Amino acid sequence: MTISRRKLLGAGTGLALTGAMSTACGSNTGREDGGSEAGKPALAQWYHQYGEPGAEQAVRRYAAAYDKAKVDVQWRPGNYDQQTAAALLTASGPDVFEVNGPSLDQIQGKQVIDLTELFDGVRDDFNPAVLAPKTYDGRLWSIPQTIDTQLLYYRKSMLADAKVRPPRTLDELIDVAKELTSDKVKGLFLGNDGGAGVLGGTPLYAAGLGLVTDDGEVGFDDPAAARALGKIRQLYADKSLLLGAPTDWSDPSAFIQGLTAMQWSGLWALPAVQKALGDDFGVLPFPKDGGSGKDTVPVGAYGAAVSARSKHKDAAKDFVKWLWIEKADFQEDFALSYGFHIPARISLAKKAQKLRSGPAADAVRFATESGYAQPLLWTPASQTAYQDALSRIIKDGANPDTELRSVVRKTNDELQRVRKKKP
CATH class of the missing domain: 3.40.190.10 (Periplasmic binding protein-like II)
Known part of the structure; x- marks a missing residue:
């Protein structure tokens, strides 16, 4: 099964991630038991299986260009969100992984590490709408890669x-x-x-x-x-x-x-x-x-996160900073050579040739000035209640006030629940 980046925005402006899943991840993680090769740390990097031709070859090329670690790219078919949620609970999961989030459960469960320091001097250059759902307690937990809107x-x-x-x-x-x-x-x-x-x-x-x-x-x-x-x-x-x-x-x-x-x-x-x-x-x-x-x-962005179980946390952090903050040419290539997307960095989006005129330039401006992303605290249960109510309102003519009162109660219960889980 292949999944294009558009799936990120296909269900109420975001794919809701759940917590621990029981789905097996397979034995080939690429981490090589946390070892090293030729004195370099060995890192396993996971991506979901994109539908855009050339995307897999591109990310393998990026990884091969990095000279401070041996990065093994894992292209993961199937239900990627379930795979990563389960893998983060084990010692054999990825060091670096792509995620629509991380989810609140993953952050509160201390399954990912804080990446805030990597944004020093560049935080304001990232679209604030896509940073918001990757921020918890004022800390940043993944680096946005590209934006869909x-x-x-x-x-x-x-x-x-x-x-x-x-x-x-x-x-x-x-x-x-x-x-x-x-x-x-x-x-x-x-x-x-x-x-x-x-x-x-x-x-x-x-x-x-x-x-x-x-x-x-x-x-x-x-x-x-x-x-x-x-x-x-x-x-x-x-x-x-x-x-x-x-x-x-x-x-x-x-x-x-x-x-x-x-x-x-x-x-x-x-x-x-x-x-x-x-x-x-x-x-x-x-x-x-x-x-x-x-x-x-609405905007959405997959991000690069680092597993808290990685045996090479510092090396993993250095790699994601290099790829998604420092390597502007790779970021623009990933956004615009395999499908049509907006770089997460505002400066790159403004200067990218394919986005400088016509409707494409308008889209960049709208995403920057008027973008919103699904909040981190918006849980799958809240989303389901809201989506069901919206469907009844639109298709059945149900009373909007009545329907929304029920969703407000459910959402309030969910917000209280997740706040209680705060470490």
């Missing part, structure tokens, strides 16, 4: 023919989507489930709220949350949404083929859209809602 694609010619402007508010999105809908074309595509799976907390952030506040409280216990989700339901009720498309939201085919005038999709889709449509498209953030709202784009 979601955007609203719109067809310029279709909007011009309908004499409507690109929507700048959620109310305008509802009106424009309805105006653009005809017998042959729908105004908007948010996925075949009406947006319940992909939007996640995005409408809450667009309303000026969030999933969890900075001080660890429920972030959407506010009437504005119900109003925002009610407006997503309005899109469904107006029959402005494309449903039953041949491919889902992550694939731009419906947009390219003219089945919809607007589509919510990922940055990874931009090269295919540009190849098919030329200049006849633009991108926008999810539009703000209400006077306290703000333009919003």
